[in-house]
Amino acid sequence: xxxxxxxxxxxxxxxxxxxxxxxxxxxxxxxxxxxxxxxxxxxxxxxxxxxxxxxxxxxxxxxxxxxxxxxxxxxxxxxxxxxxxxxxxxxxxxxxxxxxxxxxxxxxxxxxxxxxxxxxxxxxxxxxxxxxxxxxxxxxxxxxxxxxxxxxxxxxxxxxxxxxxxxxxxxxxxxxxxxxxxxxxxxxxxxxxxxxxxxxxxxxxxxxxxxxxxxxxxxxxxxxxxxxxxxxxxxxxxxxxxxxxxxxxxxxxxxxxxxxxxxxxxxxxxxxxxxxxxxxxxxxxxxxxxxxxxxxxxxxxxxxxxxxxxxxxxxxxxxxxxxxxxxxxxxxxxxxxxxxxxxxxxxxxxxxxxxxxxxxxxxxxxxxxxxxxxxxxxxxxxxxxxxxxxxxxxxxxxxxxxxxxxxxxxxxxxxxxxxxxxxx
Numbered sequence: 001x002x003x004x005x006x007x008x009x010x011x012x013x014x015x016x017x018x019x020x021x022x023x024x025x026x027x028x029x030x031x032x033x034x035x036x037x038x039x040x041x042x043x044x045x046x047x048x049x050x051x052x053x054x055x056x057x058x059x060x061x062x063x064x065x066x067x068x069x070x071x072x073x074x075x076x077x078x079x080x081x082x083x084x085x086x087x088x089x090x091x092x093x094x095x096x097x098x099x100x101x102x103x104x105x106x107x108x109x110x111x112x113x114x115x116x117x118x119x120x121x122x123x124x125x126x127x128x129x130x131x132x133x134x135x136x137x138x139x140x141x142x143x144x145x146x147x148x149x150x151x152x153x154x155x156x157x158x159x160x161x162x163x164x165x166x167x168x169x170x171x172x173x174x175x176x177x178x179x180x181x182x183x184x185x186x187x188x189x190x191x192x193x194x195x196x197x198x199x200x201x202x203x204x205x206x207x208x209x210x211x212x213x214x215x216x217x218x219x220x221x222x223x224x225x226x227x228x229x230x231x232x233x234x235x236x237x238x239x240x241x242x243x244x245x246x247x248x249x250x251x252x253x254x255x256x257x258x259x260x261x262x263x264x265x266x267x268x269x270x271x272x273x274x275x276x277x278x279x280x281x282x283x284x285x286x287x288x289x290x291x292x293x294x295x296x297x298x299x300x301x302x303x304x305x306x307x308x309x310x311x312x313x314x315x316x317x318x319x320x321x322x323x324x325x326x327x328x329x330x331x332x333x334x335x336x337x338x339x340x341x342x343x344x345x346x347x348x349x350x351x352x353x354x355x356x357x358x359x360x361x362x363x364x365x366x367x368x369x370x371x372x373x374x375x376x377x378x379x380x381x382x383x384x385x386x387x388x389x390x391x392x393x394x395x396x397x398x399x400x401x402x403x404x405x406x407x408x409x410x411x412x413x414x415x416x417x418x419x420x421x422x423x424x
Contacts, residue, residue: 002086003052004072005036007061018066018209019073020045024056027083030076037073040209044335045328054078057086066209089132131156138163210297220359224274225396228354231408235370235386237419245311245423254315256367257287257342258422261306263411264340270363270407271339274397288338288358289318291325300358301325302338311423346370352389362399363407366391 007017020038024030035047036056054076061073075086131154135142140162147154207215238259242252264271264285272281285307288300301321303314324330340362343355346369355366370388377383390411394404414421 001078002082003076005074005076007067007069007071007073008048009069014069016066016068019061019063021063022059026056026058028056030054030056044330052076055080055083057083058090060090131159134159208296214298217359218356221356224357226357226393227396228391228393229404230391231412232387232389233412234416235388238415239386241419250311250315253289254318257303257306258311258314259414260342261285261287263414265307266410267407269399269403272362272398273360274395279398282339286337286339288341290343291322299325299335300338300341301335354391355393357393357395362395364393
């Protein structure tokens with residue numbers, strides 16, 4: 001028997017995947033549960049295992065190319081004798097249609113001569129390569145069949161049944177769609193990030209899967225009514241604390257994330273999110289922090305339950321998240337479960353900026369650089385204080401100006417007068 005290896009859906013928003021590399025080559029023996037291919041989803045590279053034992057007969061989608069979710073990317077033969085048959089199927093059959101895409105196109109119904117019908121798309125009947133081969137051998141007209149596969153796809157068993165043969169495997173009822181199960185997705189294994197290829201003058205460089213995901217998310221964000229509030233925070237106490245804990249592996253990002261998480265405990269509305277005609281108050285304070293990827297794009301690793309972690313554990317967690325983010329080894333819940341986001345461009349010397357609200361969240365805080373400024377002190381004299389500008393962007397459907405201002409006031413109070421409490 002010949003099995004199809006399908007492009008898996010690695011996230012709820014994924015519509016296509018890119019082949020990073022094939023671990024197996026055509027003709028290689030494949031054990032059940034063995035990694036066959038590495039697939040790039042929106043923001044991570046995932047190893048894909050085979051559900052079957054056999055031989056990788058032919059690769060339909062080579063490394064570096066993309067394929068829709070649910071489409072066949074390779075054929076697996078159970079025996080060496082079937083390898084050539086699989087190759088012939090792959091070369092003679094039309095390209096397989098995707099069998100499960102989150103936003104499928106409307107499917108038309110092709111008329112038949114005996115009152116039955118087969119699903120068609122763009123004028124073509126949807127059938128697996130093996131079904132097409134069997135139909136040709138057994139002289140069965142595919143357009144007369146009703147497929148029992150996912151989304152009405154015609155599979156080999158449908159052809160065998162129409163020809164009066166007993167299928168090798170019992171066919172599931174047509175009313176119960178059964179998704180394909182040729183592959184399993186497992187936790188990624190660390191691998192070095194590829195070196196970015198510099199763009200040449202005049203070249204149009206295709207976007208990566210990650211960059212495409214960022215475009216999609218940012219476009220969706222434009223539909224949300226937002227407002228922005230700025231605040232100036234004196235950072236002398238925070239800078240002093242940072243000098244004390246830096247040698248222990250604590251980063252400024254961890255300090256800021258901890259300060260934000262502690263402050264959010266008093267402002268649950270700021271890490272809530274809008275749902276249809278309501279407000280969802282999230283149970284966890286999961287602080288996402290924006291990180292630029294070396295090969296382009298943006299990812300937001302999440303410090304989950306940040307207010308519950310001590311500062312040193314939080315710093316270790318952050319270092320681990322960043323290392324794995326840049327080698328594209330994060331699990332989906334490690335970059336998509338944030339309930340509040342921080343974007344810190346202060347490390348690049350940026351004084352002030354506004355951030356775009358991530359989809360599904362209520363707030364994002366933009367943090368600028370801390371600089372020495374001449375200010376009027378409380379005793380009426382002039383003094384030098386280090387200050388940073390922060391700007392919060394909020395979903396105006398659920399958060400109002402007074403809510404954002406109260407949060408920023410409390411964050412400033414914590415940083416300016418009680419920074420030492422962040423180490424407790």
